[in-house]
Amino acid sequence: MKRYGQVIRVKPERYEEYRRYHQEVWPEIIELGRQCNIRNQTIFHRDGLLFRYFEYTGDDYEADMARAAVDPKNQAWWEIMQPMQEPLESCVEGEWWASMEELVHTD
Numbered sequence: 001m002k003r004y005g006q007v008i009r010v011k012p013e014r015y016e017e018y019r020r021y022h023q024e025v026w027p028e029i030i031e032l033g034r035q036c037n038i039r040n041q042t043i044f045h046r047d048g049l050l051f052r053y054f055e056y057t058g059d060d061y062e063a064d065m066a067r068a069a070v071d072p073k074n075q076a077w078w079e080i081m082q083p084m085q086e087p088l089e090s091c092v093e094g095e096w097w098a099s100m101e102e103l104v105h106t107d
Helices: 012-023 027-035 061-070 072-084
Strands: 002-010 038-046 049-056
Touching (some): 002 012, 012 038, 012 072, 027 038, 027 061, 027 072, 061 072
Antiparallel strands (some): 038 049
C-alpha cells in the first residue's frame, strides 16, 4: 500500500457547488476508485485549498489511473469538477492535482 497526498485550489465562487457534489458523490465514481485500487480516500478543505489523501493498494498505479481516465462516468464527473478547480502553478505538464511528498507517517 502506498499513501498519496495531493492538493489543488477550488475557485471561491464555486466552493459551495463543489461541496454539494461531494456530499453525494456518484456511486459509480466510488466504485471505479475501488476497482482501480483506491482506498481510504478523503478530501479536506481550507482557505480555498483542497487536500486529497488516499491509499493505493494495487501494483500498477499508472495503469489503474489510465483505466480511470478513460471511464465515461469518470470523464463526466471531471467535466463538472474541473471548471471548479485551479491547479497549482507548480504543477508539471499533465498534472492536475499536485502530488505532495510524504515526509512522515506514524501509526
